[in-house]
Amino acid sequence: AAAQTDDMLVMGGLEANITWCSIGLDCEFADGACFDDVKNDSLAPGEECGEDSTCFCVALRILACERGDGCTEFGGHCFDFELDRSLEHTEICGGDSPCMCMLAVETTTATTFATTTSTTSATRTSTTTTSPTTTTTTVSATTTATTTTASTTSAAPGATRTSTTTTTTATVTSTTTGTTTTATTTTATATATATSTTTTLKFGSLFCFAVVRSPSWEVGLMQTLYPKRAGIFDCDEHAVFSNGPSVQIGPDWTKEIHTPQVSMGNFHEKGTATDSWLNTLIFVEAWDLVFQDGRWWSNAWTVKLDPDAVFFPKRLQWRLAPHYPPGTTDGPALYVANCDRAWNGAAMEPKLYGSFEVYSRNALGMYRIQQDMCRDHLPWQLWGEDLFMEQCMKLMHVGMLNGVSYLGDERCRPAQCSDPSKAVFHAYKDINSWLSCWGQGLNAEVIFKK
DSSP: OOOEEEEEEEETTEEEEEEEOSBGGGOOSTTOEEEETTTTEEOOTTOBOOTTOOEEEESSOOOBOSBTTTTGGGTEEEEETTTTEEOOTTOBOOTTOOEEEEEOOOSSOSEEEEEEEEEEEEEEEEEEEOOOOOOOOOEEEEEEEEEEEEOOTTSOTTOOEEEEEEEEEEEEOOOOOOOOEEEEEEEEEEEEEEEEEEEOOOOOOEEEEEEEESSSHHHHHHHHHGGGTOGGGGSSEEEEEEESSOOEETTEEOEEOOOOOOOBOOTTSTTOOOSSBOOHHHHHHHHHHHHHHOGGGGSSEEEEEOTTOEEOHHHHHHHHGGGSOTTOSSOOOEEEEOBOOOOTTOOSSOBOOTTEEEEEHHHHHHHHHHHHHHHHHSOGGGSOHHHHHHHHHHHTTOEEEEOGGGEEETTSSOOOTTOTTOSEEEOOOSHHHHHHHHHHHHHTOOOOOO
16 A cells, blocks of 8 residues: 555654555655564565554664664664663663664754762761769758856855857758750761763754845745745754845845856857856855855854755755764865766766855865965856866865765756655745745654654
């Protein structure tokens, strides 16, 4: 049975269809695969979905993994869906768990350090008590008897009168009885610090720009794409320049490129290298505006897009990730060649095709310094700007990445918009066809996201 699309999945703020399948061949888009959730792997072309399985098309082949380090060659991690987390480096996937390779993506930081500090307080109390001392009040009575013998004349002769004086001495000793308690408290604080470091792969950031002819349908296209965050507006940063009067795109007005109108190339004229626009001067000035803008310097890659090129920035970032230090801007000087066709007797080798151009930050830094050398040494007057930039990169010995598989272009290697392996599709020269291609691309994507 043909694949059926009947459910929706929220993807990056956009809704995309989930495409169900019953056999491996159901997913017709390039590099697509029918994924069986019980088997935990993609089906072979003629293999049927299991009776108790849920099977759906995935844009790129999902790989099963058995332990945490099973996905390192893809720059990703092994995700355990039962534990709902990535496995540690040597951790084994659970017996009943579906585990598959997922790319680690972090858009704001390359490395996150999480530090947890726990403090345990132990209190030891030492109490010294003095025993009560009691002094009993003692009252002692001392009786002193004094006998006095006196002769009294008035008394009869021989008579004796005895006087007895009794003195009582009371001695009172008062002793204060008290209890003194001395408490000594000793507090011991033990601090244990556990530091865990989680490193995630950060895609190289993109600064993307386009040049629109003003007035033309291209202006309306950009105004339509801006609120949808489609095309260049889904890059980390973006800019639009106009070859003609300044126009408003979103909240910003385009910077105007002041150059004469250009003509089309003619192969019958000697030295002409293109039958497209002889637009080198326009883009020489466009690159000057990019340098004035300054944001190219804070991003890993700068992307120049033709307005009629349907662009999926995240796909490009995925493809570029292995070639540039994750989360950095200061990397090798590189440009992307994207077409391997030959015209007018040119050599059969990867070339830079102008609908979609990609340069690393340091490649543009070299061009900024040496562009006059390129203009002085290259016969660019009858060239398109893409050939000029390609030959300038070669003249400066900038490294080349083979990105032929990144682009589907009717003037080079066409591709269906439902092919999720492509980052760019060209050319769609009206708003409706552009949006239709973009929608087909979204429908071909299924993203596993918590």
